[in-house]
Amino acid sequence: xxxxxxxxxxxxxxxxxxxxxIVFFLSRLTGDPTNLYxxxxxxxxxxxxxxxxxxxxxPLIVQFGRYVMDLVQGNFGNSLRQAxxxxxxxxxxxxxxxxxxVITMVLVTIAAxxxxxxxxxxxxxxxxxIATFFSLIGAAAPDFWVAIVAIVIFAVNxxxxxxxxxxxxxxxxxxxxxxxxxxxxxxxQVVRGSMISVLSSAYVKTARAKGVQSxxxxxxxxxxxxxxxxxxxxxxxxxxxxxxxxxxxxxxxFPGIGKLMIDSILLRDFAVVLAVIMVSALxxxxxxxxxxxxxxxxxxxxxx
Amino acid sequence: xTDTQILAERKxxxxxxxxxFAMLWAxxxxxxxxxFLLIVVLCALFGPLLLDAVATKQNLRGRNAPPFDITRGWxxxxxxxxxxxxxxxxxxVAAQNTMLVAAAAVLASSIVGTALGxxxxxxxxxAAQWIMRLGDVIMSFPSLLLAVIVLYMLEPSVANIVLxxxxxxxxxxLRTTRAEVLEVRERMFVQAAKVMGASHWRIVxxxxxxxxxxxxxxxxxxxxxxxxxxxxxxxxxGIGIQAPEITWGxxxxxxxxxxxxxxxxxxxxxxxxxxxxxxxxxxxxxxxxALDPTQRWRLEMGGRKHG
Numbered sequence: 001x002x003x004x005x006x007x008x009x010x011x012x013x014x015x016x017x018x019x020x021x022i023v024f025f026l027s028r029l030t031g032d033p034t035n036l037y038x039x040x041x042x043x044x045x046x047x048x049x050x051x052x053x054x055x056x057x058x059p060l061i062v063q064f065g066r067y068v069m070d071l072v073q074g075n076f077g078n079s080l081r082q083a084x085x086x087x088x089x090x091x092x093x094x095x096x097x098x099x100x101x102v103i104t105m106v107l108v109t110i111a112a113x114x115x116x117x118x119x120x121x122x123x124x125x126x127x128x129x130i131a132t133f134f135s136l137i138g139a140a141a142p143d144f145w146v147a148i149v150a151i152v153i154f155a156v157n158x159x160x161x162x163x164x165x166x167x168x169x170x171x172x173x174x175x176x177x178x179x180x181x182x183x184x185x186x187x188x189q190v191v192r193g194s195m196i197s198v199l200s201s202a203y204v205k206t207a208r209a210k211g212v213q214s215x216x217x218x219x220x221x222x223x224x225x226x227x228x229x230x231x232x233x234x235x236x237x238x239x240x241x242x243x244x245x246x247x248x249x250x251x252x253x254f255p256g257i258g259k260l261m262i263d264s265i266l267l268r269d270f271a272v273v274l275a276v277i278m279v280s281a282l283x284x285x286x287x288x289x290x291x292x293x294x295x296x297x298x299x300x301x302x303x304x
Numbered sequence: 305x306t307d308t309q310i311l312a313e314r315k316x317x318x319x320x321x322x323x324x325f326a327m328l329w330a331x332x333x334x335x336x337x338x339x340f341l342l343i344v345v346l347c348a349l350f351g352p353l354l355l356d357a358v359a360t361k362q363n364l365r366g367r368n369a370p371p372f373d374i375t376r377g378w379x380x381x382x383x384x385x386x387x388x389x390x391x392x393x394x395x396x397v398a399a400q401n402t403m404l405v406a407a408a409a410v411l412a413s414s415i416v417g418t419a420l421g422x423x424x425x426x427x428x429x430x431a432a433q434w435i436m437r438l439g440d441v442i443m444s445f446p447s448l449l450l451a452v453i454v455l456y457m458l459e460p461s462v463a464n465i466v467l468x469x470x471x472x473x474x475x476x477x478l479r480t481t482r483a484e485v486l487e488v489r490e491r492m493f494v495q496a497a498k499v500m501g502a503s504h505w506r507i508v509x510x511x512x513x514x515x516x517x518x519x520x521x522x523x524x525x526x527x528x529x530x531x532x533x534x535x536x537x538x539x540x541x542g543i544g545i546q547a548p549e550i551t552w553g554x555x556x557x558x559x560x561x562x563x564x565x566x567x568x569x570x571x572x573x574x575x576x577x578x579x580x581x582x583x584x585x586x587x588x589x590x591x592x593x594a595l596d597p598t599q600r601w602r603l604e605m606g607g608r609k610h611g
Contacts, residue, residue, distance in 0.1 A: 015441035026457040140581035142533050144540045145556055145574030152567050246452060247537050262541070265456040273453070 077271030097256035116191025138185025164253030183237035334590030337583035363388030421481025518595035
């Protein structure tokens with residue numbers, strides 16, 4: 001297990017270093033932040049002073065060397081926009097996104113597993129058809145469009161939910177609801193497919209022959225064995241929300257990591273961009289590790 | 305038993321095209337999905353030729369004209385956008401860019417991914433290890449985040465979007481191909497070909513590739529939907545295709561400021577995205593059965609269970 005984690009850490013570490021180097025140089029080639037942060041009539045002296053202060057005057061390679069040296073000492077640089085340590089800014093945003101991901105994925109997992117298992121129990125029945133229909137639509141719906149339609153219905157026409165920001169429980173309803181749809185559709189399909197194949201296996205037939213109740217066949221005998229492919233998809237979708245809720249966060253003005261990413265790139269806040277990449281890479285790494293642990297827990301035959 | 309008789313009769317009289325058509329007809333959902341996709345492809349091919357002038361012609365008197373009103377002509381059946389351009393024509397014309405980007409990205413990533421996967425699965429050289437590590441590196445970052453970074457830093461042009469989307473999708477094909485090759489490589493017919501002195505090229509392209517091809521086609525169909533959604537999201541965020549070019553995702557974004565008084569601006573292109581994605585998913589489900597010789601009978605028997 002230890003060597004397994006070690007190998008994983010090396011692979012992730014290498015890719016992280018490669019990405020940081022690429023992003024560091026590419027981001028500085030895109031332009032000078034001076035024009036964005038100083039007034040349009042700033043004098044040349046002010047501009048020079050600004051560049052001097054943030055070290056944009058030195059050759060790129062020197063800037064990179066300085067960044068790496070700071071990094072080694074645990075200093076991720078300062079945010080240009082908010083004038084405080086970049087890592088503080090990122091962790092604050094990450095906490096919001098983490099909550100969003102956790103709440104959404106818990107709801108999705110429960111709903112998809114319960115509905116998917118029940119649908120698989122009577123393949124071709126009315127319940128199965130309805131569940132399949134909605135899961136297909138859900139898996140096909142683009143989140144930005146669902147977000148917009150939800151705003152029109154619930155905020156513009158019915159005036160029941162706020163459209164953006166945070167502050168009350170109601171602010172979470174639309175973002176969570178919109179993020180819920182696609183993973184729900186995808187996971188439901190996997191649960192259903194996996195459950196169908198498990199329910200036709202020999203040990204389920206034996207349990208049925210012994211007269212075990214339907215409910216306990218589904219949730220005791222079937223579920224644990226049907227969960228392996230489901231876990232993979234749950235992990236993928238959770239990772240997608242942790243890092244890719246860009247669209248939903250932007251539409252709903254949610255102060256998460258996706259919105260921070262977009263804003264920081266637009267305003268050339270380089271230190272924050274790099275810190276976002278590092279934090280999300282770490283999140284993905286831990287996420288994948290948890291998934292592998294879940295595999296081992298569910299199926300004792302799996303050993304690392 | 306009548307099913308078997310019908311099956312036998314059909315096989316006698318029909319060629320391969322008719323047989324495929326019958327299998328498609330057996331699954332009504334897949335049939336209508338294929339029909340819809342055919343219409344979308346025709347729109348993508350010929351739409352801009354026929355409707356480009358109409359789709360860009362401004363008509364300020366018809367600003368945000370409501371849908372289902374044909375007094376202005378049938379082109380305005382879905383309403384008009386903020387500059388009075390007919391939405392139906394614009395949705396048809398936008399199909400071209402949407403399809404073009406997705407098709408190019410899927411084609412590029414599937415060819416590169418499959419080629420690398422064949423090498424990684426078939427050769428025992430250390431190159432194979434490097435290819436897999438490369439796949440891991442790409443996989444360990446979420447595609448949308450990567451796309452956002454790259455497209456902000458480079459110019460958001462069609463070529464760059466295709467490039468970014470293609471790179472992020474390579475590992476899917478790479479991993480599937482490699483896993484399949486590892487299994488097929490050990491089968492008897494490959495051993496036989498080896499014994500008879502077939503070259504590596506011949507074994508890979510004439511014996512292994514045809515066996516794994518159906519799986520790849522199914523994945524590519526599903527992936528097409530994913531890439532289309534990704535492109536739409538990028539265009540929606542403003543870092544994908546840039547105006548005056550249009551895609552469905554961009555049209556949704558352009559309609560956003562008018563949400564309160566003209567919902568149809570964003571609604572129709574979004575619906576086009578959903579229907580296309582849905583059709584691709586349904587068709588992929590059908591392909592998985594139709595291309596699998598051990599499952600195909602479900603469709604050839606009439607496929608009542610799939611209706």
